[in-house]
Amino acid sequence: MNARNLVIGVVVLALVGVGGFYAWTHYGPNAASSDPALTGLPAAINDPLAQAQEGDMVMGDANAPITFIEYSSLSCPHCARHHRDVLPEIKKQFIDTGKVKLVVRDFPLNGPAVQASLLAHCVSPMAYWGMTEQLFATQAAWVTEQSGPALASIAAAAGMNGEAFQACLNDKAAKDKIIASAENADKVFKVKSTPTFVVNGIVIEGERTFEDFKKIFEAVAK
Numbered sequence: 143m144n145a146r147n148l149v150i151g152v153v154v155l156a157l158v159g160v161g162g163f164y165a166w167t168h169y170g171p172n173a174a175s176s177d178p179a180l181t182g183l184p185a186a187i188n189d190p191l192a193q194a195q196e197g198d199m200v201m202g203d204a205n206a207p208i209t210f211i212e213y214s215s216l217s218c219p220h221c222a223r224h225h226r227d228v229l230p231e232i233k234k235q236f237i238d239t240g241k242v243k244l245v246v247r248d249f250p251l252n253g254p255a256v257q258a259s260l261l262a263h264c265v266s267p268m269a270y271w272g273m274t275e276q277l278f279a280t281q282a283a284w285v286t287e288q289s290g291p292a293l294a295s296i297a298a299a300a301g302m303n304g305e306a307f308q309a310c311l312n313d314k315a316a317k318d319k320i321i322a323s324a325e326n327a328d329k330v331f332k333v334k335s336t337p338t339f340v341v342n343g344i345v346i347e348g349e350r351t352f353e354d355f356k357k358i359f360e361a362v363a364k
Contacts (some may be wrong), residue, residue: 143209149244149319150237156253158281163269164349165352173194177361177364178361179356179357179358179360180344180362183344183345183358184344184345184348185302185343186293186342187331187340187343187344187345188332188343189343190281191326191327191330191331192211192321192340192342193209194209194243194245197319198246198247199245199246199247199271200243200244200245200269201233201237201243201244201245201246201271202213202237202238202240202243202244203211203240203243204243205240205361206237206240206241206242206243206284207241207363208236208241208242208341208342208359208363209242209243209245209246209341209342210232210236210237210242210243210244210245210257210339210340210341210359211245211246211247211339211340211341212224212244212246212247212337212338212339212342213246213247213248213249213323213324213327213331213333213336213337213338213339213348214246214248214249214336214337215248215249215251215252215255215336216250216255216258216259216262216274216277216278216281217250217251217252217254217255217258217281217285218251218255218336218337219281220348221278221337221347222278222279222281224337224347224349225274225275225278226278226279227349227352228349228351228355229244230246231352232244232352232355235356236356236359241359241363242359246274246304247323247327248320248323248324249323249324249327249333249336249338250320250324253289254284254285254293255284255285256290256317256321257289257290257293258277258284258289258293259313259320260310260311260313260316260317260320261277261293261296261297261307261310261311262274262277263316263340264306264310264313264316264357265302265304266302266305267290269300273296276296277296280292280296284296290311293307294307297310299352313336331345332345333345335347335348337349341359341362342362344358344362346358
């Protein structure tokens with residue numbers, strides 16, 4: 143090989159290397175880390191469950207470009223803190239402005255959480271969000287071995303009599319749906335604890351501040 147051919151070969155290899163590096167950083171498994179706000183987060187999971195599904199509880203514009211999924215347990219104090227301290231500002235700046243839609247899915251960690259989820263889904267869809275916030279706010283009262291009486295009182299305050307409440311807890315189809323939600327979360331997103339969030343397919347484990355989510359939303363929007 144003469145000197146000219148050798149130089150051409152080196153240039154071609156260099157260009158291939160640069161192109162491969164560009165493709166890897168922009169489209170490869172670690173693509174989520176290309177923006178500082180996404181550093182350390184896994185690549186987005188391309189699965190239908192990364193988007194809102196029929197039957198999901200959705201807050202915000204259904205056509206919002208960012209899907210913000212929350213897997214939570216109503217018995218989880220970290221989830222309660224997120225709903226109290228972080229979600230209101232997310233709602234104000236991102237959900238109410240049409241930039242993000244929130245999808246809340248059940249991932250109950252214990253029996254009382256299953257019962258609380260059943261109660262939340264027994265009220266009308268419009269009342270679901272208010273009931274969820276009420277259950278988070280009163281966690282200490284009903285997260286016990288005998289959660290039934292405390293939950294019955296919350297149900298009664300929402301206009302549900304004792305017979306309707308018992309029918310709610312005995313709704314096998316609703317319970318199966320709640321359990322399926324947790325099983326699918328584990329299967330697709332490897333959810334093991336709450337809260338776990340999924341932003342356009344990117345899994346985010348544990349509590350985050352509003353500023354953390356703001357940076358993530360802005361990075362994903364790019």
